[in-house]
Amino acid sequence: MENHQKLLSIAIGGLLALGLAGNASAADKKVEMEKCFGVAKAGMNDCSSNKSAHSCAGQATKNNDPMDFVAVPKGTCDKIAGGSLMDSGGMMKKAM
Amino acid sequence: MNALGDILPGFSRAIVRGDEPPGQINSAYPKHTVSTAIDVYRNNYLGNLHDALAGAYPVVGQLVGNDFFRRLTRAYIGKNPSRSGNLHHYGEQMAAFIAAFLPAQQLAYLPDVAALEWACHCAYFAEDAGTLDTGKLSRLGQEHYPDLVLVLHPACYMVRSPYPIADIWHAHQPGAPDDFHIDLDGGPCNALVIRNDDSVIVGELDDAIALWLSIIQNGTTLGDATAGTLEKHPDFDLQAGLSRLVSQGVFADFLVKGLP
Numbered sequence: 001m002e003n004h005q006k007l008l009s010i011a012i013g014g015l016l017a018l019g020l021a022g023n024a025s026a027a028d029k030k031v032e033m034e035k036c037f038g039v040a041k042a043g044m045n046d047c048s049s050n051k052s053a054h055s056c057a058g059q060a061t062k063n064n065d066p067m068d069f070v071a072v073p074k075g076t077c078d079k080i081a082g083g084s085l086m087d088s089g090g091m092m093k094k095a096m
Numbered sequence: 097m098n099a100l101g102d103i104l105p106g107f108s109r110a111i112v113r114g115d116e117p118p119g120q121i122n123s124a125y126p127k128h129t130v131s132t133a134i135d136v137y138r139n140n141y142l143g144n145l146h147d148a149l150a151g152a153y154p155v156v157g158q159l160v161g162n163d164f165f166r167r168l169t170r171a172y173i174g175k176n177p178s179r180s181g182n183l184h185h186y187g188e189q190m191a192a193f194i195a196a197f198l199p200a201q202q203l204a205y206l207p208d209v210a211a212l213e214w215a216c217h218c219a220y221f222a223e224d225a226g227t228l229d230t231g232k233l234s235r236l237g238q239e240h241y242p243d244l245v246l247v248l249h250p251a252c253y254m255v256r257s258p259y260p261i262a263d264i265w266h267a268h269q270p271g272a273p274d275d276f277h278i279d280l281d282g283g284p285c286n287a288l289v290i291r292n293d294d295s296v297i298v299g300e301l302d303d304a305i306a307l308w309l310s311i312i313q314n315g316t317t318l319g320d321a322t323a324g325t326l327e328k329h330p331d332f333d334l335q336a337g338l339s340r341l342v343s344q345g346v347f348a349d350f351l352v353k354g355l356p
Contacts, residue, residue: 004242004326005238005241005242007334008241008318008319008322008334010335011334011335011338012238012338014338014339015233015335015338016230016233018339018343071167072199073159073160073200073202074161074163075157075159075160075162075165076158076159076267076268077159077160077203077206079267079276079277079278080205080277080278081277081278081280082279082281
């Protein structure tokens with residue numbers, strides 16, 4: 001296979017000329033990027049957040065499983081439209 | 097001394113599957129019956145997994161709304177028990193699950209949005225790594241360029257979709273305007289996920305550089321990846337693509353095939 005030596009030299013030459021990334025500051029950068037262990041994404045792994053989402057005993061029955069409802073998405077999905085919207089399901093056609 | 101080991105599997109089945117709790121459970125707790133206490137425990141178990149999924153899939157949640165999302169997560173949790181002590185690992189199968197979830201069939205793009213969100217989630221928690229050391233690269237002889245193997249940063253992911261998933265993702269970020277409208281026929285999307293400091297960034301690549309990066313990602317050398325890309329995209333601009341990807345911190349390091 002052709003190895004495109006010249007093209008690679010130009011591309012990498014351009015990269016080096018720009019002096020991008022890395023370099024001497026790599027070590028400092030690394031320190032700057034150091035993450036604190038235990039820092040969680042907002043709302044995740046945060047025990048207290050569970051309290052707002054759930055009242056423990058209040059929802060604690062076996063019978064409130066909502067799965068037998070006919071579920072219809074009701075979010076921002078109505079702002080996304082196009083002819084391909086119905087394609088993959090096969091059950092929904094545009095003329096309804 | 098084995099009592100705990102004997103009782104835990106039964107306890108786990110009672111929580112996860114709703115089986116009869118094992119008889120060894122201490123029922124002397126004064127406020128609730130064992131079955132109520134188990135129900136409370138189960139509710140917290142489900143609530144924690146729901147919150148983990150809500151944390152990983154905020155865009156899917158907004159797209160379908162809270163009620164639908166709760167049903168989706170409940171169904172997911174029923175089919176996919178947590179296998180890790182780390183909740184950040186929970187939710188990996190969501191894209192495939194949504195693709196098979198009948199109530200969501202109408203939203204053909206939703207599995208790909210979920211795949212992009214999982215990539216963002218993984219990018220957020222990926223290990224730290226440096227960026228490509230151009231000083232080290234400048235000391236490499238040009239004759240080695242075809243044999244360069246570029247190592248991707250652990251927080252770099254690509255997600256390809258026939259739908260404009262990057263636009264959809266951006267429209268649902270905090271601070272984005274509410275009055276968006278996205279045309280699904282806007283064409284396919286090669287979403288690129290990277291992390292800059294502690295922020296996850298979603299960008300888009302054209303088909304040529306996306307193909308090139310996907311070949312590079314497999315560990316193919318720079319020479320072969322470039323030749324392979326040029327076969328399909330004769331106008332592929334390696335210099336522009338490489339500069340952009342390096343400046344975005346897509347690469348962590350490089351090796352030279354055949355050199356120690």
